Amino acid sequence: MSKRNEKKKVKKMKPEDLIERTLVLLKPDAVQRSLIGELISRFEKVGLKIVAMKMVWITPDFSKKHYSAHVNKPFYKSLEAFITAGPVVAMAIEGISAVEVVRKIVGSTEPKTAPAGTIRGDYAHHSYHFTDMKGIAIRNIIHASGTPEEAKQEIKLWFKENEIHSYKTVHDQFVL
Ligand code: ATP
Numbered sequence: 001m002s003k004r005n006e007k008k009k010v011k012k013m014k015p016e017d018l019i020e021r022t023l024v025l026l027k028p029d030a031v032q033r034s035l036i037g038e039l040i041s042r043f044e045k046v047g048l049k050i051v052a053m054k055m056v057w058i059t060p061d062f063s064k065k066h067y068s069a070h071v072n073k074p075f076y077k078s079l080e081a082f083i084t085a086g087p088v089v090a091m092a093i094e095g096i097s098a099v100e101v102v103r104k105i106v107g108s109t110e111p112k113t114a115p116a117g118t119i120r121g122d123y124a125h126h127s128y129h130f131t132d133m134k135g136i137a138i139r140n141i142i143h144a145s146g147t148p149e150e151a152k153q154e155i156k157l158w159f160k161e162n163e164i165h166s167y168k169t170v171h172d173q174f175v176l
């Protein structure tokens with residue numbers, strides 16, 4: 001696309017077009033460490049809106065659907081064992097550029113190198129070196145969709161339409 005057309009496209013966008021939904025899972029390590037409340041409050045404090053939420057103990061089949069991009073990777077077996085080891089808390093979270101903002105709050109995949117201040121940097125310290133030697137998946141507390149497309153697919157997999165709610169928060173009044 002030419003620069004001029006790109007500008008035209010940007011001009012046509014409405015502010016509401018920037019509002020996205022993303023899927024967050026508090027993984028079994030977070031649930032078993034009683035971190036649910038603390039982690040949810042991180043998202044609430046920045047003004048993101050929880051529009052759907054439930055606790056689910058997923059099956060190996062469901063894991064293969066959720067992590068379909070990883071099924072053929074060497075670490076998949078250990079990832080499946082990890083994500084099915086106990087219930088997870090699933091949430092759809094809404095906000096301005098929510099996919100990117102939530103990934104920023106979550107931090108990078110390996111807790112050892114995830115910056116302090118991010119969830120993975122603050123609540124875990126597992127390293128690839130250690131998990132490779134043990135043959136286990138990296139315990140990193142939380143999942144967040146990587147792209148807006150991934151978010152749409154994942155929310156569809158985890159939630160029915162009537163489980164996702166539209167409502168107003170004070171942030172809608174003061175921020176939007
Ligand atoms: P998630 O999709 O869970 O939010 P991510 O997008 O940061 O994590 P992915 O590359 O999608 O990272 O990997 C999915 C999950 O698989 C990771 O969160 C981690 O639990 C596990 N994992 C990924 N790579 C490895 C690895 N090399 N060794 C062990 N576990 C891994």
Ligand code: MG
Pocket residue numbers: 144146
């Ligand atoms: Mg991922």
